[in-house]
Amino acid sequence: MARKNKRTNEQIATELASLAVEHLKDLPPLAREARIAEFGRRVSKSRQADAPVSGTRDFFWSPTLEQLAEAQGVTSLKSPNDLAGGWPAEESIDDFLDLTRRTRR
Numbered sequence: 001m002a003r004k005n006k007r008t009n010e011q012i013a014t015e016l017a018s019l020a021v022e023h024l025k026d027l028p029p030l031a032r033e034a035r036i037a038e039f040g041r042r043v044s045k046s047r048q049a050d051a052p053v054s055g056t057r058d059f060f061w062s063p064t065l066e067q068l069a070e071a072q073g074v075t076s077l078k079s080p081n082d083l084a085g086g087w088p089a090e091e092s093i094d095d096f097l098d099l100t101r102r103t104r105r
Contacts, residue, residue, distance in 0.1 A: 020039070024036065037064075040064065041064065044061060044063075044064070
């Protein structure tokens, strides 16, 4: 016969999460961020491993920024000048600024 006070996995997870949050409050900010990031990576891996069908993921799962950058082939800038653009010589910057001001009114 099953015990009536048997805790569910969800209840245990909730209790563990509460304990973890209390522990995190005592850490300095940088250590706290590192622990949270590590926890997120472990949860993501765990959820992927527990997926009922190969290739499926939990609805609320989101990749980290690092995972997104890797998947999209994004690299860091070599120089801030890479962001600097120029204005085409055949276009008037004044015309552009006038149009911008008029459309914002």
